[in-house]
Amino acid sequence: MPKKIVNEEILEFIKELRNKGYGYKRIQREIEKMYGWSPSLSTIRYWIREILEDRRVFSAEIPWRPRKRSELAYIIGVALGDASLGLAKRTDRPKGKRYVFKLKVRDKEFAEEVRKAIERIGLHCSGVKEYYDEREERMYYIVQCHVKRFVMFLRSLKKYPEKVWKWIEGYEREFLKGFYESEGSLLEKEQILIYNSRKEFIDIVAECLQRLRIKYSISYHECVREWIVYIPVREVPRFLTAIKPAIKYSRDDPHYRRVKKERKKRMNEN
Numbered sequence: 001m002p003k004k005i006v007n008e009e010i011l012e013f014i015k016e017l018r019n020k021g022y023g024y025k026r027i028q029r030e031i032e033k034m035y036g037w038s039p040s041l042s043t044i045r046y047w048i049r050e051i052l053e054d055r056r057v058f059s060a061e062i063p064w065r066p067r068k069r070s071e072l073a074y075i076i077g078v079a080l081g082d083a084s085l086g087l088a089k090r091t092d093r094p095k096g097k098r099y100v101f102k103l104k105v106r107d108k109e110f111a112e113e114v115r116k117a118i119e120r121i122g123l124h125c126s127g128v129k130e131y132y133d134e135r136e137e138r139m140y141y142i143v144q145c146h147v148k149r150f151v152m153f154l155r156s157l158k159k160y161p162e163k164v165w166k167w168i169e170g171y172e173r174e175f176l177k178g179f180y181e182s183e184g185s186l187l188e189k190e191q192i193l194i195y196n197s198r199k200e201f202i203d204i205v206a207e208c209l210q211r212l213r214i215k216y217s218i219s220y221h222e223c224v225r226e227w228i229v230y231i232p233v234r235e236v237p238r239f240l241t242a243i244k245p246a247i248k249y250s251r252d253d254p255h256y257r258r259v260k261k262e263r264k265k266r267m268n269e270n
Contacts, residue, residue: 010035014047018054064123064149066167071117073171076164077178078103078114079154080201086151099151103143104131107255110181111141113246123147161200172208177243179205186248186256192231192239195224202227214239 010031017027024044032038039047048054066072079085079101088100103114111128118125125145132139145151157164168175179201184194196202202218206229209216217230231239240249247255 011047011051014044015052015054018048018052018056024048064147066153067121068167068171069121070171070174071120073168073174074117074178075114075121076154076157076168077175077180078182079178080158080161080164080198080204081179081182081196083114083154083182085155085158098146099148101125101145101147101151101154104140106138106140106258107247108141109246109254111143113181115143118143118145123150161198161204164204168204168208172211173243176205176208176212176239177245180243181245181247184248186236186251188251190233190236190251192236194229194231195226197226199227202229205229209239212239212242214242 013031013034014027017030022030024041027044027048028038028041031044082105083101083103085101086099087097088102090098101118103111105111108128115125115128123145124147125143127143129142129144130139131142157167164175180192180194183196184192186192194202194205196205206216206218209229209231215232215235217232218227219230220227247253250256
């Protein structure tokens, strides 16, 4: 076959692979499979950038697969609560976007706990970064992870909550810990409330509590449009002992000391 025809055929083949998100090395392997010879990476780069005028940059996808374990159950609890999952603009490429797991919270202890859990399941995260919001006059702590498969896995669980049990069964305590740290509060009267707008998530919490033999009740508050799990005073010590939360374990812990301090400041300003 004449060289010109081969090149045109290969260029069309490369164009198809680029539209699938293939990088240079992967294209090199695919050409070898298809045609039995392997052009150099510099040749492939010339064809793509100069002839096809394709300047796109593709990052290699991290080959992560979920494995059932306590840290993942904890992260799932956080993901169904405070964490956000989606696409964010890249800082290195203005028009580019990437998947992101993001937790932005007021408590450093909570952020550190999530960071450690992400690293223990074998993923890299940004570390805990401080962010001071000048408008709100508040300090936030942010943890981010940009692994696409990780984000898509958690998004799937939020969309189809019935899949959650496959990953948290046997690790109900860890799941409750993540969800409580995100969505719970310990009242001054030593009662616990756990709240969320999605009934499916509250049902998972309720089933976990049943398996731990912790008594509770559920109600719907129309004014805030949220479902609330109420754990009575007599059950609170058992609940906190079972899940061992990093925050909200006492009315005198760092979380509630901060809350009291901010409340007092607001009252003085008013």
